[in-house]
Amino acid sequence: MLNFLCLAFKRFFFSFNFKVKRLFLLPVKPWYINLSFTYLCNGRCQMCDNWKRYLNQPLKLKDELSLKDYEKFFQNNKDWLSDLKHLGIAGGEPFLRNDLVDLVKSVRHALPWVSIGLQSNGLTPEKIAQSLDEIIKFYPEITLAVSLDGISETHDKIRGIKGAYEKVLKTISLARKAGVREISCGMTIQENNFNEILKV
Numbered sequence: 001m002l003n004f005l006c007l008a009f010k011r012f013f014f015s016f017n018f019k020v021k022r023l024f025l026l027p028v029k030p031w032y033i034n035l036s037f038t039y040l041c042n043g044r045c046q047m048c049d050n051w052k053r054y055l056n057q058p059l060k061l062k063d064e065l066s067l068k069d070y071e072k073f074f075q076n077n078k079d080w081l082s083d084l085k086h087l088g089i090a091g092g093e094p095f096l097r098n099d100l101v102d103l104v105k106s107v108r109h110a111l112p113w114v115s116i117g118l119q120s121n122g123l124t125p126e127k128i129a130q131s132l133d134e135i136i137k138f139y140p141e142i143t144l145a146v147s148l149d150g151i152s153e154t155h156d157k158i159r160g161i162k163g164a165y166e167k168v169l170k171t172i173s174l175a176r177k178a179g180v181r182e183i184s185c186g187m188t189i190q191e192n193n194f195n196e197i198l199k200v
Contacts, residue, residue: 029083034090034119037103038064041092043121044160047188050092067099067106074110081111088145090119095127101134108139117143119186122171123164129174136179144175148185148200150193158193 040061041051054061074081087107094100095118107116116139120128135142148168149158155165175183187193187200 029080031083031085032088033084033086034088037089037091037094037100038097039092040096041121042096042123042161043093043164045121045188046158046160047190053092067102070103071106071110074107078110081114084111084114086115086117087111088117088119093121093123094118095120095124095131101131104135104139104142115141115143117145119145120147120171121159121164122146122148122168123159123161125167125170125174128171129178132175132178132180140179140181142180143182143184144180145184145186146171146175147188149187149190150196151199154193154196158188158190 039050039053041048041053043051045051089100089103097103100118104116104118107114122128132142132144146168147159148165149155150165152165155168156162161167172183185200187197189197
């Protein structure tokens with residue numbers, strides 16, 4: 001109950017603060033950013049085309065921002081990011097980039113007050129666990145959100161990958177073993193999975 005009251009107060013405060021600033025035409029700084037670290041994706045989701053982005057034009061992958069680009073952005077925008085509370089790192093599938101651990105380190109260095117959460121489709125359990133093992137050494141508060149769109153075949157069908165459901169369960173298990181304290185599931189609700197919301 002206390003957690004609920006704290007969350008309600010925070011939301012009220014941010015909402016009130018936002019409205020006052022807008023009323024007086026003051027700039028509003030972000031307090032939550034969801035960063036698409038890459039559009040690379042190993043899923044084949046029905047509801048998303050990210051995975052198609054580089055299939056026909058693989059050279060476009062080099063147009064993605066580099067780690068140095070992100071480091072420069074965070075270092076050069078500390079004032080604009082001074083109200084930031086949380087940074088979500090998503091994709092595509094962020095764990096497909098080999099410099100994900102370095103990105104988390106860069107954010108921790110540039111913005112040490114910001115909480116960081118990773119979002120994943122959970123399709124590469126061992127690679128995800130390896131990255132989490134490294135991250136937890138310097139940032140034990142990291143959180144993980146894993147996509148889970150249904151039970152068993154429902155999830156596999158929506159994600160377009162046979163065995164995706166079992167991989168997600170393995171990812172969650174390995175993340176727990178690695179020491180991730182907060183693991184959540186995200187569900188894209190559709191006509192063919194809404195009846196499984198409570199099961200998920």
